[in-house]
Amino acid sequence: MSIKVVIAGPRGRMGREAVKLIMNTAEFELVGVLDHRNGGRDLNEIEGFSSVQCPVYDQLEECFTSTSPDVLIDLTIPETGYIHTKTALLHGVRPVVGTTGFTASQLKELKALSEEKKVGTIIAPNFAIGAVLMMKFSAMAAKYFPDVEILELHHDKKLDAPSGTAVKTAQMISQQREQKKQGHPDEKETIQGARGADYEGMRIHSVRLPGLVAHQQVMFGGEGQMLTLRHDSHDRASFMSGVKVCVETVMNLETLVYGLENILD
Numbered sequence: 001m002s003i004k005v006v007i008a009g010p011r012g013r014m015g016r017e018a019v020k021l022i023m024n025t026a027e028f029e030l031v032g033v034l035d036h037r038n039g040g041r042d043l044n045e046i047e048g049f050s051s052v053q054c055p056v057y058d059q060l061e062e063c064f065t066s067t068s069p070d071v072l073i074d075l076t077i078p079e080t081g082y083i084h085t086k087t088a089l090l091h092g093v094r095p096v097v098g099t100t101g102f103t104a105s106q107l108k109e110l111k112a113l114s115e116e117k118k119v120g121t122i123i124a125p126n127f128a129i130g131a132v133l134m135m136k137f138s139a140m141a142a143k144y145f146p147d148v149e150i151l152e153l154h155h156d157k158k159l160d161a162p163s164g165t166a167v168k169t170a171q172m173i174s175q176q177r178e179q180k181k182q183g184h185p186d187e188k189e190t191i192q193g194a195r196g197a198d199y200e201g202m203r204i205h206s207v208r209l210p211g212l213v214a215h216q217q218v219m220f221g222g223e224g225q226m227l228t229l230r231h232d233s234h235d236r237a238s239f240m241s242g243v244k245v246c247v248e249t250v251m252n253l254e255t256l257v258y259g260l261e262n263i264l265d
Ligand SMILES: NC(=O)C1=CN([C@@H]2O[C@H](COP(=O)(O)OP(=O)(O)OC[C@H]3O[C@@H](n4cnc5c(N)ncnc54)[C@H](O)[C@@H]3O)[C@@H](O)[C@H]2O)C=CC1
Pocket: 008, 009, 010, 011, 012, 013, 014, 015, 034, 035, 036, 075, 076, 077, 078, 080, 097, 098, 099, 100, 101, 124, 125, 126, 127, 128, 157, 164, 239
């Protein structure tokens, strides 16, 4: 039996890749898409989708009622993605969320709702296996190198900063080290923001430039040595094997999983 999927944000950079993935995977069926600007049309009327037949909705509830999907893939923007995820949980539809920028309290609320409704949910700040390994290796390294700074670099159309990946990396590192104020105890910024964002004493620096896709460098400093871990997504195809695993796995979950590393062997 196929897994029925709805995609929110099909015209986006990630949404377009996700439409291709679902269309090219025999076990998945694209039953609808949510696009706030094109409700009532068919996807094949929209530029770039001439070979994909599928109804477009601008209201999520109507989409769910008409298509009875198993899974919602959300690839939109933070505020909207949060509302979509909540709405999906209330309708018994399993969310697979790539959208980043949710607050800690939103994540907590969605986790509680997922558990209450027993509706599996995956929120993955990064679907690329290489990025997940970089995060895991960073957490391992932090035990030996507690002085660390994160540099994330993205295209200049990105809305949230720091990236979801950088925040998740910092969280994973902070589970392996004591909170630590880094740098000189008396350091002063002469231009505000020079030292980056502060996550439990760990600095996160965000670069936004045309020409970039999605990149992160985690730098560890020790006595007379440096360790640098870096991952580069040069193409959004890098995220799609992770999306596929999430859609398959979420079917067997009854709680919320935050991070692809928690479902990989
Ligand atoms: N988890 C992961 O591996 C990855 C996550 N992302 C995240 O995915 C999200 C989307 O990224 P991109 O595709 O690059 O962005 P994009 O800007 O290309 O696409 C965003 C989509 O959201 C839709 N949208 C905007 N406002 C909306 C609203 N009010 N209602 C419904 N739809 C709305 C737009 O029409 C567009 O299709 C971002 O949060 C980004 O950080 C991006 C790449 C990888």
